[in-house]
Amino acid sequence: TRTPVNVTVTGAAGQIGYALLFRIASGHLLGSDVPVKLRLLEIPQGLKAAEGTAMELDDCAFPLLRGIEITDDPDVAFDGANVALLVGARPRTKGMERGDLLAANGGIFKPQGKAINDHAADDIKVLVVGNPANTNALIARSAAPDVPAERFTAMTRLDHNRAISQLAAKTGAAVSDIKRLTIWGNHSATQYPDIFHAEIAGKNAAETVNDETWLADTFIPTVAKRGAAIIEARGASSAASAANAAIDHVYTWVNGTAEGDWTSMGVVSDGSYGVAEGLISSFPVTTKGGAYEIVQGLEINDFSRTRIDASVKELADERDAVRELGLI
Ligand code: NDP
Numbered sequence: 384t385r386t387p388v389n390v391t392v393t394g395a396a397g398q399i400g401y402a403l404l405f406r407i408a409s410g411h412l413l414g415s416d417v418p419v420k421l422r423l424l425e426i427p428q429g430l431k432a433a434e435g436t437a438m439e440l441d442d443c444a445f446p447l448l449r450g451i452e453i454t455d456d457p458d459v460a461f462d463g464a465n466v467a468l469l470v471g472a473r474p475r476t477k478g479m480e481r482g483d484l485l486a487a488n489g490g491i492f493k494p495q496g497k498a499i500n501d502h503a504a505d506d507i508k509v510l511v512v513g514n515p516a517n518t519n520a521l522i523a524r525s526a527a528p529d530v531p532a533e534r535f536t537a538m539t540r541l542d543h544n545r546a547i548s549q550l551a552a553k554t555g556a557a558v559s560d561i562k563r564l565t566i567w568g569n570h571s572a573t574q575y576p577d578i579f580h581a582e583i584a585g586k587n588a589a590e591t592v593n594d595e596t597w598l599a600d601t602f603i604p605t606v607a608k609r610g611a612a613i614i615e616a617r618g619a620s621s622a623a624s625a626a627n628a629a630i631d632h633v634y635t636w637v638n639g640t641a642e643g644d645w646t647s648m649g650v651v652s653d654g655s656y657g658v659a660e661g662l663i664s665s666f667p668v669t670t671k672g673g674a675y676e677i678v679q680g681l682e683i684n685d686f687s688r689t690r691i692d693a694s695v696k697e698l699a700d701e702r703d704a705v706r707e708l709g710l711i
Contacts, residue, residue, distance in 0.1 A: 385416070385417060385418055386418075387418040387419055387420045387449040387450070388413055388417055388418070388419050388420070388465045388466060389419075389420050389422060389463050389464050389465045389466070389504065390407055390412065390413075390419050390420070390421055390422070390464070390465065390466045390467075390468070391421075391422040391423075391424060391460050391461055391464040391466070391467045391468070392404060392407070392421065392422070392423055392424070392467075392468045392470060393424040393425075393460070393467075393468070393469050393470055393471040393495065393513075394424075394425070394429075394469075394470035394471020394472065394513060395423035395424065395425055395429070395433045395436065395453075395470070395471075396423075396425050396429040396430075396432035396433040396435075396436060397429075397470060397471060397622075398619065398620065398622035399470050399512060399622045399625050399626050399629070400423075400433075400436070400470055400471075400626075401436060401622070402622045402623040402625075402626035402627075403468065403470070403626035403629055403630070404421065404423075404436060404440060405439075405440065405443065406626065406627075406630050407419060407421065407630070408421065408440055408443065408445040408447065408448040409443070409445055409447065410445075410447045411630050411634065412466070412630050412633050412634060413466070413633070413634065413637055413638075414634075414637075414638065415447075417447065418447045418448075418449045419447055419448060419449065420448075420449050420450040420451075420452075421437075421440070421448065421450070421451045421452070422451075422452045422453075422454070422459075422460045422461075422462075422464065423436075423437065423451065423452070423453045423454070423460070424454060424455065424456075424457060424460035424461075424471070424495075425453070425454075425455055425471070426455060426471070427455050429455075429471075430453060430455055433453045434453055437451045437453060457494055457495050457497075457498035458498050458501070458502055460498070461495070461498045461499050461502045461503045461507075462502045462503075463502070463503070463504050464499070464502070464503040464504060464507055465503075465504045465506055465507060465508070466507070466508050466509075466510075466633060467499060467503065467507060467508070467509045467510070468510050468512060468629055468633070469492070469495060469509065469510065469511045469512060469513055469519070469520075469523065470512045470513055470629070471491065471513055472488055472491060472492075472512075472513025472514055472519060473487035473488050473490075473491060474514070475514075481704065482704060482708070484515070485515070485518065485701065485704055485705050485708060485710070486708055486710070488513070488515065488518075488519050488522070489522050489705060489708060489710035491513075491519075492511075492513075492519045492520075492522040492523040492526075493522055493523070493525075493526045493710055494526070495523055495526075496522065496523030496524060496525065496526030496527040496535075497526045497527065499523065499527050499530060500526060500527035500528065500529050500530055503530070506673070507530060507534055508534055508536075508633065508636060508637070508673070509523065509530075509534055509535045509536065510536050510537075510538055510629060510632055510633055510636075511523065511535070511536070511537045511538065511649075512538045512625065512629050514570070515569075515570075515571065515701060516537040516538055516570045516649065517537040517569050517570055517649050517662075517663045517664065517665075517698055517701070518663070518698070518701040518702065518705060519537070520535045520536065520537040520649060520663045521535075521661075521662070521663045521701075521702060521705065521711060522705055522710050522711055523535055524651065524663070525710070525711035532651045533650065533651055533674075533675070535651065535663065536632070536636070536648050536649055536650050536663075537570060537648075537649025537650075537663050537665070538570060538625075538628060538629060538632055538648075538649065539566040539570050539574065539647045539648065539649050539665035540628040540629070540631050540632040540635075540646065540647060540648070541621070541624055541625050541627075541628035542566045542570060542574055542576065542606060542607075542609075542647070542665075543564060543565075543566045543576075543628075543646060543647040544624070544627075544628055544631065545576075545606050545609050545624075546564050546566065546576040546578075546602075546606045547561045547564055549602055549605055549606055550564070550578060550581070550583070550588060550592075550602070553592060553597070553602070554583055554588075554591060554592065556583045556584060560583055560584040561581060561582070561583055561588070562581065562582045562641075562643060562644040562645075563580050563581045563582050563643075563644060563645055563667070564576065564577070564578060564581040564588070564647070565577040565580060565581070565645070565647055565665075565666070565667040565681075566647035566665045567647075567656075567664070567665055567666065567687075567690070567691045567694060567695075568664055568665055568690075568691060568693075568694025568695055568697070568698065569664070569665070569694045569695075569697050569698050569701075570649060570665065571607075571694070571697060572607045572608065573607075573690075573693055573694040573697045574606070574607055574665065574694055575603070575687065575690035575691055575693075575694055576602065576603060576606045576607075577687055578592065578598070578602070579684060579686075579687060580667070580681055595686070598686075599686075603690075609621070631646075632646075632648065635670055636648070636670050636673065636675060637670075637673055638670075639670050639671045639672070640668075640669045640670050640671070645667045645668060645669050645678050646667075646668060646669075646670070647665050647666070647667060647668070648665065648666065648668050648675065649663050649664060649665045650663065650664070650665075650666055650668060650675065650677065651663055652664050652666070653677065655677045655679065656681075656683060656691065657691075657692070657695075658691075658695050659695065659699055661702075662695065662698045662699060662702060663698070664694075664695060664698055666678070667681065
């Protein structure tokens with residue numbers, strides 16, 4: 384019998400947490416033969432709701448779920464953690480300045496990074512979902528100097544999945560026929576979904592579409608603004624698809640990308656493609672054996688260069704702002 388994997392989820396009582404926890408417990412995060420122990424971190428006001436969710440998890444009698452612990456103490460929540468999903472964050476409220484937003488999130492992600500540094504298992508893998516995800520990941524990472532930097536990642540998989548879906552709808556292809564799509568940059572409205580290296584059933588996607596106006600005026604803004612469109616339609620934010628993307632991100636990280644394909648992850652830049660070293664930016668990555676590599680050698684045309692640079696500039700600005708606040 385396998386030792387259970389410790390999975391910590393922050394903001395566990397929130398909307399995304401509610402859509403996420405049941406799939407972790409049923410084996411979708413790591414694999415259908417991997418037992419898990421859940422640690423749920425919440426702020427004190429969220430503890431009671433987290434207990435309610437834990438009661439429902441019990442009531443599912445999931446064979447793979449070997450325990451649930453609920454706490455408001457990061458040191459307890461991350462003790463021995465193998466996988467950490469940082470979902471809880473301070474949302475931007477009306478009239479809030481960016482500096483206030485970054486400072487509020489620094490107050491969450493800095494102590495969590497330190498707790499991960501001091502208490503997590505040696506093989507810890509961290510995914511930041513809570514926004515601004517890339518910069519929150521940067522803050523957590525900076526507070527964890529003993530953890531290899533590449534273990535801190537930010538989620539752009541939802542953007543990646545949205546882009547695949549839009550491209551499939553445009554071309555009539557099956558989503559499973561679309562490979563090598565890339566999200567570059569920040570998980571924000573400046574993100575750049577790139578189809579120039581993507582393939583549809585083995586043929587180049589940009590050539591198949593052959594419509595730069597659609598690309599610039601429809602595809603890119605539709606993907607980048609999809610979150611707002613869902614809030615408009617549903618009256619609530621995209622919790623289930625965000626949870627699904629978090630599952631996909633970790634599953635791919637642990638279990639590997641398919642031969643000939645890649646995925647998109649916010650990872651610490653090594654300077655590839657002119658992205659300043661140390662920024663947590665989305666790149667095309669392949670994964671194998673629990674590790675990942677940034678795909679190298681892709682040719683970046685002018686259309687892509689401008690858009691990648693704009694999103695990376697936003698990341699650099701966010702980094703400078705949190706540096707000024709003493710958060711990194
Ligand atoms: P959600 O569960 O809906 O969202 C949580 C975070 O995920 C937000 O920062 C949200 O960003 C982000 N997110 C990233 N991608 C997406 C996406 N595609 N769609 C929607 N959200 C996305 O928020 P709730 O308010 O329902 O729940 C948050 C929970 O976190 C609360 O229970 C709160 O108590 C808890 N919390 C816990 C903390 C902790 O454990 N220390 C700290 C802070 C909060 P965005 O704001 O842009 O929507």
